[in-house]
Amino acid sequence: MAQTEEKDIVTAAVLVIGDEILSGRTKDKNIGYIADHCTAIGIQLREVRIVPDVIDEIVAAVNALRARYDYVFTTGGIGPTHDDVTADAIAKAFGVRIDIDPRALALLKPYYERRGLELTEGRLRMARIPEGAELIENSISVAPGFMLGNVITLAGIPNVMQVMLDAVTPRLRTGKKMHSVAIDLQAPEGAIADVFAEHQKAYPTVSMGSYPTFRDNRPSTQLVLRSTEPDLLAEAVEGLKAKLSAKGFL
Amino acid sequence: MAQTEEKDIVTAAVLVIGDEILSGRTKDKNIGYIADHCTAIGIQLREVRIVPDVIDEIVAAVNALRARYDYVFTTGGIGPTHDDVTADAIAKAFGVRIDIDPRALALLKPYYERRGLELTEGRLRMARIPEGAELIENSISVAPGFMLGNVITLAGIPNVMQVMLDAVTPRLRTGKKMHSVAIDLQAPEGAIADVFAEHQKAYPTVSMGSYPTFRDNRPSTQLVLRSTEPDLLAEAVEGLKAKLSAKGFL
Numbered sequence: 001m002a003q004t005e006e007k008d009i010v011t012a013a014v015l016v017i018g019d020e021i022l023s024g025r026t027k028d029k030n031i032g033y034i035a036d037h038c039t040a041i042g043i044q045l046r047e048v049r050i051v052p053d054v055i056d057e058i059v060a061a062v063n064a065l066r067a068r069y070d071y072v073f074t075t076g077g078i079g080p081t082h083d084d085v086t087a088d089a090i091a092k093a094f095g096v097r098i099d100i101d102p103r104a105l106a107l108l109k110p111y112y113e114r115r116g117l118e119l120t121e122g123r124l125r126m127a128r129i130p131e132g133a134e135l136i137e138n139s140i141s142v143a144p145g146f147m148l149g150n151v152i153t154l155a156g157i158p159n160v161m162q163v164m165l166d167a168v169t170p171r172l173r174t175g176k177k178m179h180s181v182a183i184d185l186q187a188p189e190g191a192i193a194d195v196f197a198e199h200q201k202a203y204p205t206v207s208m209g210s211y212p213t214f215r216d217n218r219p220s221t222q223l224v225l226r227s228t229e230p231d232l233l234a235e236a237v238e239g240l241k242a243k244l245s246a247k248g249f250l
Numbered sequence: 251m252a253q254t255e256e257k258d259i260v261t262a263a264v265l266v267i268g269d270e271i272l273s274g275r276t277k278d279k280n281i282g283y284i285a286d287h288c289t290a291i292g293i294q295l296r297e298v299r300i301v302p303d304v305i306d307e308i309v310a311a312v313n314a315l316r317a318r319y320d321y322v323f324t325t326g327g328i329g330p331t332h333d334d335v336t337a338d339a340i341a342k343a344f345g346v347r348i349d350i351d352p353r354a355l356a357l358l359k360p361y362y363e364r365r366g367l368e369l370t371e372g373r374l375r376m377a378r379i380p381e382g383a384e385l386i387e388n389s390i391s392v393a394p395g396f397m398l399g400n401v402i403t404l405a406g407i408p409n410v411m412q413v414m415l416d417a418v419t420p421r422l423r424t425g426k427k428m429h430s431v432a433i434d435l436q437a438p439e440g441a442i443a444d445v446f447a448e449h450q451k452a453y454p455t456v457s458m459g460s461y462p463t464f465r466d467n468r469p470s471t472q473l474v475l476r477s478t479e480p481d482l483l484a485e486a487v488e489g490l491k492a493k494l495s496a497k498g499f500l
Contacts, residue, residue: 024285122443193372
């Protein structure tokens with residue numbers, strides 16, 4: 001784990017687990033949501049991986065990512081069916097045991113009893129939690145997520161993932177927020193590339209990106225400047241606007 | 251490269267390159283599209299990664315993925331601005347030189363001349379192609395993608411990425427197509443998990459996944475069975491339907 005309490009920058013990765021994303025059957029909606037959430041709370045998302053429901057693939061990805069980033073969010077693979085192997089994979093990645101967790105069972109049992117549903121072997125799988133993990137509340141369908149070390153294991157269904165992400169957020173250490181300013185131009189990015197590259201050199205610590213689109217069938221460009229330092233960001237934005245104005249682009 | 255001409259199974263990975271995806275500014279639309287395309291033409295997408303516009307991160311991901319899969323599709327980072335570093339990263343990953351490519355220049359020059367636009371230093375960047383690469387046609391905005399070894403470098407803008415993907419597809423080796431059958435159930439997946447797990451054991455080579463949703467506020471489940479062998483798949487589907495019927499789920 002790359003955690004130190006004093007660090008200003010807190011980083012994360014997302015690991016999406018599921019054959020259905022790789023086959024195209026399901027279009028992922030969680031990556032963009034977690035990206036926005038991380039940006040909003042002051043965590044920098046640095047990498048995403050999508051892997052199939054294969055334990056050894058999940059183990060390799062979890063271990064690569066948790067060694068490198070402050071947090072790893074996993075989505076998917078914690079349901080009741082045999083293709084839900086994420087909890088086992090997390091336990092294997094950390095080298096800890098996994099079994100029915102009394103806390104998770106205490107949540108699931110009354111939920112199914114109230115509904116007159118049997119606590120099948122499959123449903124019991126959702127109470128299997130790696131040893132040492134903290135549970136993460138699921139206010140929609142009860143079966144919990146969990147956090148083990150710096151790995152946060154969430155459901156794959158977007159609305160369930162979202163309530164779990166909200167539930168775990170107060171437990172996360174956050175860093176300086178990344179501020180960003182966008183400048184919209186009615187010009188193709190090729191026209192402003194040289195000015196923009198020169199400006200990047202003048203402010204090497206401000207991240208500057210250019211995003212072309214076609215608007216009303218004409219090429220337009222959005223320039224995005226990002227920094228954790230609001231004053232420096234404002235200075236870089238004003239300086240760039242002045243240069244673009246001088247060249248007739250603003 | 252894991253390529254052999256005789257192989258029935260052809261695999262691929264996608265590498266999405268761009269700070270804007272990781273920050274949440276842009277929601278990726280390419281992964282799902284390429285996943286569908288691969289499934290349709292007989293290539294199995296096995297892994298996806300998203301990395302920032304940082305050369306060494308791209309190099310590490312390209313080299314990890316190209317060693318492991320038959321093809322790697324990259325998206326993003328081949329425009330005219332300084333944050334477009336994908337071509338340089340691919341050259342570095344392969345250890346080859348990169349410079350203005352006469353074939354690419356011959357495409358770009360008349361395009362800009364016809365529009366009365368200057369061939370700026372930025373626009374010239376889009377003619378920089380790693381040594382030894384084949385160009386991939388861009389029928390929308392001319393600046394080409396390229397294919398070097400088993401790495402296919404495409405634009406990030408979805409409609410441009412899509413025409414490039416169509417252009418390169420005839421050059422790709424494809425394998426057996428993955429066939430899939432979906433079974434929709436008006437039951438929560440927890441109810442069918444045990445039957446489903448037992449059926450998976452009977453057909454270990456047929457991939458079986460369960461995908462829960464809430465439909466009309468009631469939990470429902472889609473079971474998806476996938477195989478490259480249509481006869482085996484049909485048998486597994488019929489067998490499962492019989493078991494589900496016997497238990498009253500169908």
